[in-house]
Amino acid sequence: WRQNCVPSILSEVYSKHDMIILINLMDLLDDTVPGIGTYEDFNTIDWVREKSKDRDRHREITNKSKQSTVALLFSISDAFSGWLLMLLIGLMSGALAGGIDIAAHWMTDLKEGVCLNGLWFNHEHCCWASNETTFQERDKCPQWKSWAELMVGVSEGPGLYVVNYFMYMCWALLFAFLAVILVRAFAPYACGSGIPEIKTVLSGFIIRGYLGKWTLIIKTITLVLAVSSGLSLGKEGPLVHVACCCANILCHFFTKYRRNEAKRREVLSAASAVGVSVAFGAPIGGVLFSLEEVSYYFPLKTLWRSFFAALVAAFTLRSINPFGNSRLVLFYVEFHTPWHLLELIPFVLLGIFGGLWGAFFIRANIAWCRLRKNTCLGHYPVLEVVVVTLLTAFLAFPIEYTRMSSSELISELFNDCGLLDSSKLCGYTSNSGSASGSVNATAANGLGARLAGPDLYTAMWQLALALLFIPSMAVGAIAGRLLGVCMEQLAIRHHERDIFRGWCSPGADCITPGLYAMVGAAACLGGVTRMTVSLVVIMFELTGGLEYIVPLMAAAMTSKWVADALGRESIYEAHIRLNGYPFLEAKEEFRHKTLATDVMRPRRGDPLLSVLTESGMTVEEVERLIADTTYSGFPVVISQQSPRLVGFVLRRDLVISLENARRNQEGVVSMSPILFTECDPPMSPSAPPAVKLRSILDLSPFTVTVHTPMEIVVDIFRKLGLRQCLVIQNGRLLGIITKKDILKHMAQMANRDPDSILFN
Amino acid sequence: WRQNCVPSILSEVYSKHDMIILINLMDLLDDTVPGIGTYEDFNTIDWVREKSKDRDRHREITNKSKQSTVALLFSISDAFSGWLLMLLIGLMSGALAGGIDIAAHWMTDLKEGVCLNGLWFNHEHCCWASNETTFQERDKCPQWKSWAELMVGVSEGPGLYVVNYFMYMCWALLFAFLAVILVRAFAPYACGSGIPEIKTVLSGFIIRGYLGKWTLIIKTITLVLAVSSGLSLGKEGPLVHVACCCANILCHFFTKYRRNEAKRREVLSAASAVGVSVAFGAPIGGVLFSLEEVSYYFPLKTLWRSFFAALVAAFTLRSINPFGNSRLVLFYVEFHTPWHLLELIPFVLLGIFGGLWGAFFIRANIAWCRLRKNTCLGHYPVLEVVVVTLLTAFLAFPIEYTRMSSSELISELFNDCGLLDSSKLCGYTSNSGSASGSVNATAANGLGARLAGPDLYTAMWQLALALLFIPSMAVGAIAGRLLGVCMEQLAIRHHERDIFRGWCSPGADCITPGLYAMVGAAACLGGVTRMTVSLVVIMFELTGGLEYIVPLMAAAMTSKWVADALGRESIYEAHIRLNGYPFLEAKEEFRHKTLATDVMRPRRGDPLLSVLTESGMTVEEVERLIADTTYSGFPVVISQQSPRLVGFVLRRDLVISLENARRNQEGVVSMSPILFTECDPPMSPSAPPAVKLRSILDLSPFTVTVHTPMEIVVDIFRKLGLRQCLVIQNGRLLGIITKKDILKHMAQMANRDPDSILFN
Secondary structure: OHHHHHHHHHOOOOOHHHHHHHHHHHOOOOOOOOOOOOOOOOOEOOHHHHHHHHHHHHHHHHHHHOOOHHHHHHHHHHHHHHHHHHHHHHHHHHHHHHHHHHHHHHHHHHOOEEEOOOOOOOHHHHHHHOOOOOOOOOOOOOOEEEHHHHHHOOOOOOHHHHHHHHHHHHHHHHHHHHHHHHHHHHOHHHOOOOHHHHHHHHOOEOOOOOOOHHHHHHHHHHHHHHHHHOOOOOOHHHHHHHHHHHHHHHHOOOHHHHOOHHHHHHHHHHHHHHHHHHHHOOHHHHHHHHHHHHOOOOOHHHHHHHHHHHHHHHHHHHHHOOOOOOOOOOOOOOOOOOOOHHHHHHHHHHHHHHHHHHHHHHHHHHHHHHHHHHOHHHHOHHHHHHHHHHHHHHHHOOOHHHHOOHHHHHHHHHOOOOOOOOOHHHOEOOOOOOOOHHHHHHHHHOOHHHOEOHHHHHHHHHHHHHOOOOOHHHHHHHHHHHHHHHHHHHHHHOOOOOOOOOOOOOOOOOOOHHHHHHHHHHHHHHHHHOOOHHHHHHHHHHHOOHHHHHHHHHHHHHHHHHHHHHOOOOHHHHHHHHHOOOOOOOOOOOOOOOEHHHHOEOOOOOOOOOOEEOOOEEHHHHHHHHHHOOOOEEEEEOOOOOOOEEEEEEHHHHHHHHHHHHHHOOOOOOOOEEEOOOOOOOOOOOOOOOEEOHHHOEOOOOEEEOOOEHHHHHHHHHHHOOOEEEEEEOOEEEEEEEHHHHHHHHHHHOOOOHHHOOOO | OHHHHHHHHHOOOOOHHHHHHHHHHHOOOOOOOOOOOOOOOOOEOOHHHHHHHHHHHHHHHHHHHOOOHHHHHHHHHHHHHHHHHHHHHHHHHHHHHHHHHHHHHHHHHHOOEEEOOOOOOOHHHHHHHOOOOOOOOOOOOOOEEEHHHHHHOOOOOOHHHHHHHHHHHHHHHHHHHHHHHHHHHHOHHHOOOOHHHHHHHHOOEOOOOOOOHHHHHHHHHHHHHHHHHOOOOOOHHHHHHHHHHHHHHHHOOOHHHHOOHHHHHHHHHHHHHHHHHHHHOOHHHHHHHHHHHHOOOOOHHHHHHHHHHHHHHHHHHHHHOOOOOOOOOOOOOOOOOOOOHHHHHHHHHHHHHHHHHHHHHHHHHHHHHHHHHHOHHHHOHHHHHHHHHHHHHHHHOOOHHHHOOHHHHHHHHHOOOOOOOOOHHHOEOOOOOOOOHHHHHHHHHOOHHHOEOHHHHHHHHHHHHHOOOOOOHHHHHHHHHHHHHHHHHHHHHOOOOOOOOOOOOOOOOOOOHHHHHHHHHHHHHHHHHOOOHHHHHHHHHHHOOHHHHHHHHHHHHHHHHHHHHHOOOOHHHHHHHHOOOOOOOOOOOOOOOOEHHHHOEOOOOOOOOOOEEOOOEEHHHHHHHHHHOOOOEEEEEOOOOOOOEEEEEEHHHHHHHHHHHHHHOOOOOOOOEEEOOOOOOOOOOOOOOOEEOHHHOEOOOOEEEOOOEHHHHHHHHHHHOOOEEEEEEOOEEEEEEEHHHHHHHHHHHOOOOHHHOOOO
16 A cells, blocks of 8 residues: 555655655564564563664654655654644544433433433423423423323323333343443453553553454443443543543554554553543543553653643533533532631541541452352353342432432532522522522521421432442532531521531521532542542532632542551552552552562572573574473573573564574574574584574663662662563572562562462 | 650650650661761762662661550651641741732832831732722822822922832842842852752752752842842742742651651652742642652652642632732632634734743843853842843833732733723723723624723833833733734724624623733743643633633643744753753653763773772772772672672762771771671681671662663663663673763763763
């Protein structure tokens, strides 16, 4: 394609000489032997090598760019391709997120009824379009029919509730069944939150297909189905996964990113910022989330680009306007009442609650996953999902707050009660009368504007029930709102007491129960994910007011401390460990006083380290060594007697080169010598030709000494992204430490099973 | 003190045994030989060693904490001391920033006149206190007397202007003279912006006294004096310096931070976030500034703590309320009109202007500094400041916009004209009449609410003049406002044209000139400092609206690209290079294809590398080697014949240990052997006793091979914070690469003078 197509387009404009340069540029990284420098599935990349490759490529382009105009243009387009890619990721992810929101909204409402004006309207849009709606009862209109009304034909009666209940469960079941079947049939990687896997991928692990187009399609559809079926899940994880899939697919159109695993991971880091940006409508929070939680290698250039992509996505989502209020998310809020210093006590209490809940949730979740893994429960995933969905739907329908989708619930809980609010949560005595009720009521005692009425009490009971089986952010929001209303009533009823003096002033609210809901949500999310800065910034972006940062921060800090005291791992790390992924956590410092010699292979008593010598080995000997061992690379030394290090060669490169030599190089037989040396040793003319492999030899492998403390070794591995490191004593090669060895050692030091680390 | 005081306080509560543990804990890091492990002035620290020291300390405390309650309490207080320190830094910096704002405001007004009600009132407060002020003319009141009124005694007349002019210049001169004298006499480090030095310090350099108490006191006073004298300078640099001084002083009260250079630098990173937080009232922006611009080693723990400190400082500043509007900064704004897509063109133009201006400013500034350094101009700093001040004051007084302080100017430029605004910049025809003018005017053509009036034209001319000699953010703000007003008038006068259709709707503004001012300010600041994310986030925090991020981002991006095309360095980096500080830039990748062998010392032809052998050298030989060379460390090898690496020893540690041995160890003479070995070699009983120095030997020095590409070496130095690295070939020690060698090499590759790197 390349040789044929490009000249025909450009030949009229540019000279032949330019053309050749252009083609050379495009072929820049075509390897001499195909396959060298690539990785196998479920292996870790070598960051140093990938970054070197990219620098070589950049150097080449820069040098060429001085030679001709075409090459200069190519170099400029290459420099801007990163920005273009970010733009595309932002647009695509924003559009997908908007589509998911609209579809999920519509399908959630479909469980309850249908719009006669058009099947494609959800409840809210259906009644907007209707003229017969009053502002007070804007969710009731004749065009919207519940399933019972449609099927039985009357609009009142005792059987209606049962029919609606049944239809609700049927739809939920259908959605959940479809979702689980789709995942199992087409894209097994689409299951789960995705963040643990993405963290591992970003740290350098390769899982082919995890971010492919099938995963994207199925994940998008199943996310809609799962949300609509009422299964409780956070949207941020799946949206991060969706954004990363978009990024990975779009990377294929840019050579720079397609060919380089390290560069691709920079893009994926930005994509995870995009995912959070559209999930919460918080671009800055998204970037900080990516920086704090997900990313492994996050250079400043990526920071700036992530920010750009996150903004593009947020604005794309806004122009799609899925919630009809030109806000990015359903639960955007504006508070007006300031908070009082004493309120920090309930906020800290919410933090403690969030921490406890987070620690409990992580343990329960991991225990369930372990149960599924180790017992026969794991063989019937469809059945499991169906049962869980039926149970959820059965319990959810009777209570108003569990029947709605969790975004709607959170939105209602965060809401600050206005004068015109019809929600039961705003069922204060004075609000039930007229719109100006609060002004009238102040005449009585100057304050009583916010005494709880019967509606509010009902709502509180229902919320308390909902608390029992709704997970994630919503739990925190419910707990917060309950505490908030209690505090409010306390302050109103005892407003003459010293401690509450000054809280309630005529005409204004005493405290904001919605703020408590938000603080509670932040505390629970913090307890589960152990986010800190990004969590506070996300919540700040939701409220837009700097003054509410202090309560959020107090709760997030308490929650993290409490949760950390009960278990150091976040839900993501716990899942990474459960799955045995090779992930070297950057947050936790390695605190043990072991040395490199304690970790390196071979151990004392083991057979000697398998090494190659720089000369003197034959093709057959090397092939036997490869067949006999499973190591992913071999050190090359001067000779077995003088094990002084020359370099390191990767197994995959060696295998490919030997196959290539056997196939393409004339006269290569099993007895051909293999040479890693710079200049050929003298050989008899009758000897078979040598296979020269210095080109695949890494001449600058990383080394440490046997006395190097493991804390420093771990630091080097983390910061430089190594796969392996050789251990030297006084110039002699003694052993090797791989990432897997380090992870096993860390597991051992923490009294866990070192064999739980599965991959390289 | 320790032995005497602590028991007397606590002896009644805790047993003797606990006491001993507590004292042991406090003495934890008292070195056996004092001085070992410390650094000399103008040297670079070894990050790896410092972090190891801290981990050792932490391990010790954790182990002890299992033994007794006191030790457990100590370990908990140790864990929380970081948070306490952050709280104190936030409080102290916030209070200082508030004080500086208030004092500068008062002294700026003092140049024009004095308040009769009380000398300590500034102009605004003076007239607030007065009852005779109307809302329209709130800055005119009889209590506030200009100097001419006070001295001549009449309130009208031709001579008044001249007297006021003279007094203005006198005061400016006095302030500037005081400032420069104070700096010269007491704290020479207090001069300059401070950010280049702080960047260098954070990267591991030691400048004793740069963050000391004298610097803090003098910097605070001179900042007030300089701002009041009208010398144009940005406040963010000095405030970052002030916050870092606070942090450094407060570190002295916490052993953990006092004794460890790496830990102290974590705190300083947080302090620089605090500085920006109080300068712009933007805590999140401050943290990102520290992350993006200033910090070298910024672990996630520091991110979270910086955020906490920045928030505390912002709230402290707010409770001091220096501007009387419960805002953090003078130029907080709220815009209401949305922007149009087409407006991106002027925004990008502002970005180009900002980039050009930034590049020009950096060159001019560096050229001036170089001139001052290389000619006799540098010998008369007082004269220089006096002349500049006189010139500034002379030119500034006649124009209203240059007479006010630059914060006030920026505040006025950012301002969105309300109905009641009395500023000349809001001198639109319809505003000059009544408060409801805009409503009346709309009756005429439905739009004309914002046609420029004569006042606005005057303001525009004055601004255009001011543009000529005001530096920093204000230039951008002026240019932006000018462009904004032009665009506004264009849109109003041609509102029937196709491209402006829909911009102006009745009763609302067409566009927001204040937004243009903000975009322009961001562009210029971006051009000078090359900030990106942090700049946009700071401006976002000033406006509070997510929708204005896109214009800011467009301008910041353009500005950075344009400025980078004209010169890669920001003002900070240019000053670092000018001063020859050893700073390894983390943003710029090393792009050249050189190898470690090209950089290492000794070069080909040079004398051999100075090494020590692990045995066989005498005290005298080592002392002679130390006297003959200036290297800051020596590799230790097995023998001269077999140069296989054993370890590395620092010059300072060696000198101190030898002196200590000569003084305290019995029988040490010049012929005593020096041993770095683990076990003693056999010696004759009559030989002098050996000096055993294995304890000061670093057994795990970092090594690279001669074939290692320099790009990887640079990466290792940056990421691990090394001072030096040894170069090995096939197990033989060949040379050494220090940070200074790398910097010299980088200077050489960029065609600069390698001898401009002055320090180690």
